Amino acid sequence: MKPTLLTPETMSVKGLDLLKKIQDDFIGLDTKYKLADGTISPRIYLDSTASTLMMGAAFRASKKFLNHYSNTHSLLHFSARISTKTYEWIHNKILDFVEADKNEYTSFFMGSGVTAGMNRVAKTLKRLRPERDIVLVSMMEHHSNDLPHRKHGGKVIHVPLEKNHQMAGKINTQILEKYLEKFSDRINYVSITGLSNVTGIINSINKIAKIVHKYNVYLIVDAAQMAAHVPIKMSGFNDKSKEIDVLLFSGHKTYAPGSPGVIIARKSFLSAIEPEDVGGGMVDKVYPDNYFVTKKFPDREEAGTPNILGAITLGASVHILDTIGMENILEEDKNLIQYTMNELNKYKEIHIYGDTDIKNCPRAGTISFNINGMDHGLVAAILNDYFNIAVRNECFCAHPYVQEMLSATHKKELDDCEFKDNNLSWKMEPWMGMVRISFGIYNNKRDVDILISSIDQIIKNKKKYQEQYCIDNNGDYKHINFKFSSDDFFSLTETIDNEIKIL
Numbered sequence: 267m268k269p270t271l272l273t274p275e276t277m278s279v280k281g282l283d284l285l286k287k288i289q290d291d292f293i294g295l296d297t298k299y300k301l302a303d304g305t306i307s308p309r310i311y312l313d314s315t316a317s318t319l320m321m322g323a324a325f326r327a328s329k330k331f332l333n334h335y336s337n338t339h340s341l342l343h344f345s346a347r348i349s350t351k352t353y354e355w356i357h358n359k360i361l362d363f364v365e366a367d368k369n370e371y372t373s374f375f376m377g378s379g380v381t382a383g384m385n386r387v388a389k390t391l392k393r394l395r396p397e398r399d400i401v402l403v404s405m406m407e408h409h410s411n412d413l414p415h416r417k418h419g420g421k422v423i424h425v426p427l428e429k430n431h432q433m434a435g436k437i438n439t440q441i442l443e444k445y446l447e448k449f450s451d452r453i454n455y456v457s458i459t460g461l462s463n464v465t466g467i468i469n470s471i472n473k474i475a476k477i478v479h480k481y482n483v484y485l486i487v488d489a490a491q492m493a494a495h496v497p498i499k500m501s502g503f504n505d506k507s508k509e510i511d512v513l514l515f516s517g518h519k520t521y522a523p524g525s526p527g528v529i530i531a532r533k534s535f536l537s538a539i540e541p542e543d544v545g546g547g548m549v550d551k552v553y554p555d556n557y558f559v560t561k562k563f564p565d566r567e568e569a570g571t572p573n574i575l576g577a578i579t580l581g582a583s584v585h586i587l588d589t590i591g592m593e594n595i596l597e598e599d600k601n602l603i604q605y606t607m608n609e610l611n612k613y614k615e616i617h618i619y620g621d622t623d624i625k626n627c628p629r630a631g632t633i634s635f636n637i638n639g640m641d642h643g644l645v646a647a648i649l650n651d652y653f654n655i656a657v658r659n660e661c662f663c664a665h666p667y668v669q670e671m672l673s674a675t676h677k678k679e680l681d682d683c684e685f686k687d688n689n690l691s692w693k694m695e696p697w698m699g700m701v702r703i704s705f706g707i708y709n710n711k712r713d714v715d716i717l718i719s720s721i722d723q724i725i726k727n728k729k730k731y732q733e734q735y736c737i738d739n740n741g742d743y744k745h746i747n748f749k750f751s752s753d754d755f756f757s758l759t760e761t762i763d764n765e766i767k768i769l
């Protein structure tokens with residue numbers, strides 16, 4: 267049968283249709299809990315920046331695959347052939363998803379997210395160009411795109427961000443270029459986030475690549491947040507300097523919990539040195555005193571039996587995101603962010619962190635804020651206990667960035683704080699942090715309306731709520747009467763016992 271010709275318009279409508287259908291097909295959208303006031307209500311999940319919910323279709327696809335589950339290294343029997351072919355398909359799908367030229371790039375999996383991959387990339391690039399001792403990162407990085415470079419990559423320098431009315435904005439290419447000029451041939455690579463896990467601010471990664479490559483420096487993109495929110499194009503430009511050298515993302519933030527971390531890298535980087543990890547599956551021949559690493563990608567980068575089942579869910583979810591079209595997803599996301607910011611901005615008591623001028627500084631997926639005079643932990647606890655809204659609070663593994671932005675709302679506390687003590691626990695300072703709301707493709711305006719009316723209640727009844735809480739030894743806000751027991755909702759032993767009973 268001849269494929270029908272799709273115009274960009276019909277593709278987009280088809281994608282939006284699929285998006286509408288998929289939005290209700292996530293596991294955990296109707297999870298209910300009993301709240302502090304005794305009512306039972308469905309959870310509103312606003313913590314997708316930490317981990318997204320499981321896409322139903324991807325889960326069902328992986329369940330079907332289990333009928334054929336077998337080790338991808340077995341090769342010959344029927345199931346092994348199905349596993350191997352599917353596993354290969356996923357690697358190619360990932361390259362298509364981020365528009366990475368298959369001749370130039372390979373994709374491979376490791377760990378459970380970006381963290382393991384970033385450690386690997388830092389070690390690899392250091393070995394590739396040991397004479398270059400500096401790595402540039404920005405001030406908005408997650409610790410997973412900072413500490414691996416400090417430990418393995420070299421001396422890390424944090425490049426300041428653009429400022430708009432004193433609000434931290436995106437990475438500014440002019441500021442970055444000053445650092446590139448200053449340290450020039452000492453810099454091995456620049457590693458930046460595509461989208462901040464604190465503010466949702468989006469960086470122009472291809473524009474940054476162009477500047478970075480002028481200095482013979484490599485560009486790594488941490489796409490832990492970007493992959494599920496923004497279209498990515500690693501290659502295929504007329505101007506090759508816009509290409510991204512290495513990009514990483516996490517399957518558990520891409521609607522496939524339990525899946526591996528993903529690395530997409532230039533094959534030329536990897537084939538120049540022996541892979542960091544060695545073991546089964548990545549060698550052509552092993553002798554007692556010698557071994558020969560295979561030239562084949564991605565095999566040489568994936569020592570040992572991979573997380574096959576996780577990769578299946580990841581491949582399925584990425585395929586669905588691709589079919590919907592990431593442009594469609596970004597458009598919906600931006601609308602929801604704009605709507606939420608407009609609603610939050612109606613309250614003079616609320617401070618949204620980072621540049622809020624969306625035209626100059628586009629955002630997706632995430633907003634962090636505080637309510638004047640209330641600790642982030644208290645607000646997050648009330649949202650959970652009284653309104654069943656799951657949010658994240660504290661510093662989101664981005665201490666330098668959060669601390670810098672807190673100076674807009676907590677200058678006095680920061681000045682008074684004894685940072686001289688290196689062991690100072692952030693948790694012991696209950697004001698040090700923010701409340702973060704974050705969206706997945708299953709969230710909608712209704713969720714935002716419920717959030718806003720809950721925040722409205724909190725602001726209007728601050729004292730009443732405050733009186734219900736104390737701070738425990740860990741520095742966390744705890745309700746004085748309401749006790750939540752996770753065993754009332756899920757116990758693994760009980761679940762297993764019931765499963766065994768019905769055998």
Ligand SMILES: Cc1ncc(COP(=O)(O)O)c(C=O)c1O
Pocket residue numbers: 315316378379380381382408410411459461462463488490491516518
């Ligand atoms: C921007 C960013 N980078 C890196 C990471 C680390 O990812 P993972 O926890 O999947 O290793 C996260 C996790 O929240 C993140 O948001």
